Amino acid sequence: MTNGFSFRILQRDGLARRGELTTPHGIVQTPVFMPVGTRGAVKAITQRDLEDLGAEMVLANTYHLYLRPGDGLVARAGGLHRFMAWKRPILTDSGGYQIFSLAATARIEDEGAEFRSHLDGSLHLLTPERAVDIQAQLGSDIAMVLDECVGPESRTSDPRQAMLRSIRWARRSRTRLQQMRDPAGRDAAVTITNPGQAQFGIIQGGTDLALRTESVQATVEMGFEAYAIGGLSVGEPVDVMYAVTGHTAAELPDDRPRYLMGTGMPDDLIECVARGVDMFDCVLPTRNARNGQLLTRFGPLAIKNARFAEDLSPPDPDCGCYTCRHFSRAYLRHLFLSGEMTAATLNTLHNLYFYLDTMRRIREAIGFGSFEKFRQEFQRTFSRRPQL
Ligand SMILES: [Zn+2]
Numbered sequence: 001m002t003n004g005f006s007f008r009i010l011q012r013d014g015l016a017r018r019g020e021l022t023t024p025h026g027i028v029q030t031p032v033f034m035p036v037g038t039r040g041a042v043k044a045i046t047q048r049d050l051e052d053l054g055a056e057m058v059l060a061n062t063y064h065l066y067l068r069p070g071d072g073l074v075a076r077a078g079g080l081h082r083f084m085a086w087k088r089p090i091l092t093d094s095g096g097y098q099i100f101s102l103a104a105t106a107r108i109e110d111e112g113a114e115f116r117s118h119l120d121g122s123l124h125l126l127t128p129e130r131a132v133d134i135q136a137q138l139g140s141d142i143a144m145v146l147d148e149c150v151g152p153e154s155r156t157s158d159p160r161q162a163m164l165r166s167i168r169w170a171r172r173s174r175t176r177l178q179q180m181r182d183p184a185g186r187d188a189a190v191t192i193t194n195p196g197q198a199q200f201g202i203i204q205g206g207t208d209l210a211l212r213t214e215s216v217q218a219t220v221e222m223g224f225e226a227y228a229i230g231g232l233s234v235g236e237p238v239d240v241m242y243a244v245t246g247h248t249a250a251e252l253p254d255d256r257p258r259y260l261m262g263t264g265m266p267d268d269l270i271e272c273v274a275r276g277v278d279m280f281d282c283v284l285p286t287r288n289a290r291n292g293q294l295l296t297r298f299g300p301l302a303i304k305n306a307r308f309a310e311d312l313s314p315p316d317p318d319c320g321c322y323t324c325r326h327f328s329r330a331y332l333r334h335l336f337l338s339g340e341m342t343a344a345t346l347n348t349l350h351n352l353y354f355y356l357d358t359m360r361r362i363r364e365a366i367g368f369g370s371f372e373k374f375r376q377e378f379q380r381t382f383s384r385r386p387q388l
Contacts, residue, residue, distance in 0.1 A: 003181075004196035005141070005225050007257045011367050015249075015276040018366040021257055023089040023141035024196035025081060028056045030257060030278040031366075033269065033359045034091060035352055036286060039064045040074075040084040043286055044344035045352070047086050052322075053352050054360075057089040057141075059281045062134055063098035067117050067124075071137040079139030079193030091281070092140035094131040094202075097262070100149045108148060110165065128169040132176040132199075139193030145173035145224075147202040149231055159206035166204045167218045174199065174222045198225035200259060206231055207240050209247050216251045227252050228259040229277070233268075242271055249276035266295060266358055267382050270375050273362055285355045289347035292336045295354050299383035301329075303347070308333045321353035322346075 004024045011018040021028040035042045035050065037058045042050060050058065060080060065071060077083040080090055096113065099106050103115035112127030128146045135143035147166040177199045179185040180192060201224035205211030219227065229248045232241045241263070249258050249272075259279035260272050269280055285295060294301045296316040303315070311329040323332070323346040335343035365374035 003198070005198035007226065007255065009255070011369075013366045013369050013371040014274065016273050016362075016366050016371045017276065017278060018363050019257065019278060021089075021278075023057075023198070024194055025087060025089045025141050026056075028089055029363055031269070031273045031359055031362055032056060032279050033355050034059045034279065034281040035355075036061075036281055036283045037084070037086075038283075039068070040080060042348070042352075044290060044341070044348045047084065049345075049349060050086070050352075051088075053349070054356055055088070055352070057091060058086065059091045059093065060084075060138070060140065061095070061098060062092045062131065062138065063095035063102070065092075065138060066095060066126075066134050067119055071134045075137035075139070075191040075193055079137075081139060081194075089141040090138075091142040092135050092138055092144065093261075094144040094146040095126055095134070096131070096146045097149055099126060108165075110168065112146070112169075113148075128172040129176045132173050132180070133187070133190045136177075136180060136190050136192045136194075136197065139197065141194065141197060142225075143177075143197050143199050144228065145170045145199065145201055147204055147230055149204075149234070159204075159208060160211055163204045163206075163211050163215050166202065167215065170201050170219055170222060170224075174201075174224065200224055200226045200228050202228045202230040202261070203248050203252070204231050207236055207244055209244065212244060212248045213251060216248060220253060226256040226259065228261050228279075230261045232260065233263040233282075238268070241268075242275065245272050245277060246275040252276075265384060266297070266355065267378065267384070269355075269358060270362060270378055273366075274371070274375055285351035286348050289351040290344045292343070292347065293351075294332075294347055295351050296387070297354070297358075297378070298381055299385060299387045301387050303329065303332050303336050303343075305333070315350055316354070319350065319354065320357070321350045323350040323353075 006022045009017050009019045019030040034057045038061045074083050099113045099115045102118045107114040114125045131146040146169050148162040201219040203215045205215045252258050257278040260277045292303045294315045308329040314324040365371040
């Protein structure tokens with residue numbers, strides 16, 4: 001497609017696709033799950049752990065890195081890959097989601113989003129152009145456009161107006177990136193640390209299928225390298241999320257990867273792969289690990305539970321992760337209750353292994369043409385409710 005970025009579908013099984021995403025920092029097997037490294041680190045584990053787990057791509061948050069340490073410093077360090085010593089691909093979000101969810105007094109106008117830093121209260125204006133510039137300095141392999149997120153907790157009352165604004169912002173973002181790709185049109189104040197960076201457009205429209213269709217048509221016309229489905233998993237019922245995902249994925253170009261932002265539970269990954277999604281990210285496995293929740297193929301397991309006090313079996317006897325191969329439920333419970341930092345590390349290693357292993361199994365099943373069987377088996381054993 002562009003500049004070292006391409007996507008190839010290797011196998012199909014129903015609507016599920018197994019593919020290969022080529023980026024300036026290597027090839028990623030899809031469907032892929034990206035662990036979230038908010039501030040340039042996946043909480044509680046090291047980059048070496050991520051490599052050992054087989055993570056092929058991570059996500060980093062533009063909002064956090066822009067505020068601290070600042071994209072200027074990251075650019076002077078040679079870009080985020082060098083700064084955090086991660087050689088594999090990185091995707092950065094635009095910062096919009098955090099402005100809408102974390103920052104105080106966000107004022108959204110056509111120019112951009114004005115917000116106060118959650119760190120020191122300082123006032124900032126993030127425009128679509130600025131979001132492109134910041135991500136160019138960070139040098140991620142995939143940059144996202146700034147969009148206006150609409151969810152049940154959104155400050156915007158009119159999802160159609162927000163969707164239309166996202167389209168206007170997407171156009172400005174695309175124009176800015178195209179100027180950057182032209183050596184004559186470059187802004188000397190912006191250091192491009194990864195010339196092969198791809199840019200994804202984001203489909204909005206809340207849970208209204210007609211708005212989603214309108215958003216797809218206008219956004220695809222702008223010719224992004226690929227497209228994301230945004231504004232879901234923000235409190236809507238899960239069957240609505242599946243319906244909107246299925247509807248939107250079917251309307252997106254077949255030959256481009258489809259990225260469902262911020263989802264979800266392990267069964268969500270499988271259900272959305274079944275609807276044609278190729279890329280996922282979610283804080284759930286890492287955040288829940290730090291809260292003492294281990295995710296297994298039978299469902300979540302709250303490690304602090306008293307019934308594990310003398311349980312010398314591994315968290316999941318079938319899991320091949322470092323934690324399950326070495327430690328018992330009783331030991332992990334003890335670490336968690338004692339407030340040992342190692343508890344977060346070991347729980348995170350397990351949860352990420354489980355997610356990444358589930359993706360490996362999904363890809364394998366698509367390759368063998370047995371994805372539907374895999375999906376049904378997973379549904380039979382997995383429960384969203386804690387294991388008893
Ligand atoms: Zn494990």
